[in-house]
Amino acid sequence: MLEFFGFPGPNSGFRKDLIPGKIPGYCPESDGFCCLRLCCLIKDCGNLTAMTSSRPYLIRAIYQWIIDNGATPHLLVDASVEGVSVPREYVENNKIILNIGPMAAHGLILGNEQVEFSARFAGQSRQVSVPSQSILAIYARENGQGMVFNEERRKDPDSSSEKPGKPPHLRVVK
Numbered sequence: 001m002l003e004f005f006g007f008p009g010p011n012s013g014f015r016k017d018l019i020p021g022k023i024p025g026y027c028p029e030s031d032g033f034c035c036l037r038l039c040c041l042i043k044d045c046g047n048l049t050a051m052t053s054s055r056p057y058l059i060r061a062i063y064q065w066i067i068d069n070g071a072t073p074h075l076l077v078d079a080s081v082e083g084v085s086v087p088r089e090y091v092e093n094n095k096i097i098l099n100i101g102p103m104a105a106h107g108l109i110l111g112n113e114q115v116e117f118s119a120r121f122a123g124q125s126r127q128v129s130v131p132s133q134s135i136l137a138i139y140a141r142e143n144g145q146g147m148v149f150n151e152e153r154r155k156d157p158d159s160s161s162e163k164p165g166k167p168p169h170l171r172v173v174k
Contacts, residue, residue, distance in 0.1 A: 052112065053112075053132065053133070055132050055133065055135065055149055056110065056111065056112045056113075056132045058138075058147060058149075059075075059110055059115070059132065059135060059138050060110045062138045062146055062147050063100065063110060063138060066138075066139075066140045066145075066146065067101075067102070069140070071140035071141065071142045071143065071145075072099060072101040072104075072140060072141040072142060073099075073100050073101055073138060073139070073140060073141075073146075074097055074098060074099055074100065074101075074138070074139055074140070074141050075097070075098045075100055075115070075130070075135055075137070075138055076095060076096075076097055076135070076136045076137040076138075076139070077095065077096050077097075077098060077130050077134050077135055077136065078094060078095060078134045078135075078136055079091040079094050079095060079096050079134070080094040081130075081131060081133060081134035082131075083114070083129070083130075083131045083134070084129075084130050084131065084134050085127070085128060085129040085130070086098070086128055086130065087121045087126050087128075090121060095136070098119070098128065098130075099119070099141070100115070100117065104119055104120075105117035105118075105119050105128075106118045106119065111132075112132065113131065113132060114129055114130060114131045114132060115128075115129070115130050115132065115135065116128065116129045116130075135149060136148065136149055137149060
């Protein structure tokens with residue numbers, strides 16, 4: 001059996017947990033049990049799982065780190081994203097900063113799809129809900145340390161990656 005980039009074959013004790021995202025099972029390329037080798041990753045034999053967004057996990061981790069260091073976590077949210085439910089009177093330039101510290105945010109849920117809590121705005125209790133993809137940054141108010149997120153690009157499986165009418169940028173090299 002061919003070794004690919006120095007990775008050993010399936011009978012040599014190669015640990016399947018060294019390739020994240022692989023699921024042992026039937027492999028259409030090898031016509032049998034998936035060997036969980038790098039060649040399966042490159043051939044894209046259909047045995048790879050789609051990874052979820054890392055953003056909610058990073059938000060939870062940075063939130064805990066900020067709290068552990070005695071600081072106050074804040075979110076910078078893009079209020080123009082669909083599904084954002086915040087007091088619109090506090091939105092400036094389609095952005096809002098939310099204090100999600102334990103003293104300000106009650107019933108805080110840092111979920112995979114959205115962040116939810118209730119907070120007081122000018123003395124009135126309001127429910128806040130923001131989708132994870134609308135969160136631009138999480139940082140400590142006291143020193144600005146935290147994380148800024150890039151815009152996530154999700155590939156739509158039904159859409160083509162090429163624009164119609166535009167030829168590919170590949171050429172034959174002799």
